[in-house]
Amino acid sequence: MITADFTFAATVEVIALLGLTPVLVDVDPVSFNIDVAAIRNAITPKTKAIVPVHLFGLAAPMDEIMELASEHNLFVIEDNAQGIGADYTGKNGVKIKTGAIGHVASTSFFPSKNLGCYGDGGAIFTNDDDLAHIIRGIVNHGMYVRYHHDVVGVNSRLDSIQATVLRAKLPHLDAYNTARRNAARKYTEAFSSFENIITPTGSCQLAANSICDNCDCHVFHQYTLRVVNIDRDALVKHLQENDIPCGVYYPIPLHSQKAYADVRYNEDNFKVTNQLVKEVISLPMHTELDDEQIDFITKTIIAFATK
Numbered sequence: 001m002i003t004a005d006f007t008f009a010a011t012v013e014v015i016a017l018l019g020l021t022p023v024l025v026d027v028d029p030v031s032f033n034i035d036v037a038a039i040r041n042a043i044t045p046k047t048k049a050i051v052p053v054h055l056f057g058l059a060a061p062m063d064e065i066m067e068l069a070s071e072h073n074l075f076v077i078e079d080n081a082q083g084i085g086a087d088y089t090g091k092n093g094v095k096i097k098t099g100a101i102g103h104v105a106s107t108s109f110f111p112s113k114n115l116g117c118y119g120d121g122g123a124i125f126t127n128d129d130d131l132a133h134i135i136r137g138i139v140n141h142g143m144y145v146r147y148h149h150d151v152v153g154v155n156s157r158l159d160s161i162q163a164t165v166l167r168a169k170l171p172h173l174d175a176y177n178t179a180r181r182n183a184a185r186k187y188t189e190a191f192s193s194f195e196n197i198i199t200p201t202g203s204c205q206l207a208a209n210s211i212c213d214n215c216d217c218h219v220f221h222q223y224t225l226r227v228v229n230i231d232r233d234a235l236v237k238h239l240q241e242n243d244i245p246c247g248v249y250y251p252i253p254l255h256s257q258k259a260y261a262d263v264r265y266n267e268d269n270f271k272v273t274n275q276l277v278k279e280v281i282s283l284p285m286h287t288e289l290d291d292e293q294i295d296f297i298t299k300t301i302i303a304f305a306t307k
């Protein structure tokens with residue numbers, strides 16, 4: 001199964017746990033999402049599936065991925081843990097929600113996600129009724145009829161307390177995402193004249209000549225800058241000293257993690273990820289950021305970057 005080198009470990013963890021072979025590939029430096037050319041190079045007769053991640057809330061290049069998958073008869077599983085509510089504008093100009101494009105998609109309701117519950121939770125999405133039926137059994141100990149275990153299943157039900165929280169929050173998801181997008185726009189405006197601070201793109205269709213520039217498709221699970229010719233780790237420390245929480249997603253490429261390192265991997269194939277892990281910094285991003293906070297955060301970063 002082919003997936004991105006630059007993502008949260010959970011994406012690759014499940015592949016390994018299923019006894020399948022994860023094949024990590026490099027990402028695009030502008031979108032941070034899986035590189036389609038790298039996927040193409042990694043496909044072999046043994047490849048079964050592609051797992052694009054809508055990283056930080058921006059859709060992966062799904063038109064190209066779906067084309068490649070149908071060319072090679074592969075299954076596409078979207079990791080939509082960071083992208084719930086995001087749109088993807090296809091080459092035909094039609095908007096579709098991430099998680100509704102591949103054959104199946106998963107999302108997470110972990111409290112830090114755009115739609116969080118009060119503990120752990122998640123969901124699987126598919127338009128395929130037969131597959132939905134199979135999945136409903138697997139998540140409930142392999143039962144399709146009570147106490148008849150037709151397949152080996154797991155306990156992966158959403159408990160009712162979490163479901164209650166999600167039921168109350170779901171109607172507000174678009175408003176939450178709009179609030180994140182508005183904060184992102186203000187950050188980007190503040191940094192626009194600083195060349196060593198590269199702001200994230202909002203475009204979900206980089207591969208198709210940016211027909212979707214400023215399309216508002218991004219849901220900014222994270223607002224992630226790249227800082228160039230700036231000591232990123234010193235900037236993190238400086239922000240922490242000023243009580244500004246920030247994060248480095250992700251500091252180590254998956255191919256270099258102890259659990260997933262493999263002799264198959266050649267460093268030359270991970271040039272972008274190896275660079276990004278040194279440059280990225282994610283700023284505070286949630287639905288309650290006010291102008292005063294954004295102003296303080298951006299001024300603190302700009303002062304550090306220009307000193």
Ligand SMILES: *Cc1c(COP(=O)(O)O)cnc(C)c1O
Pocket residue numbers: 007008010011053079081082107108109110120121122
């Ligand atoms: C959070 C996250 C997951 C896993 O979610 P859990 O609810 O912890 O299982 C998977 N993939 C990505 C990209 C994530 O950010």
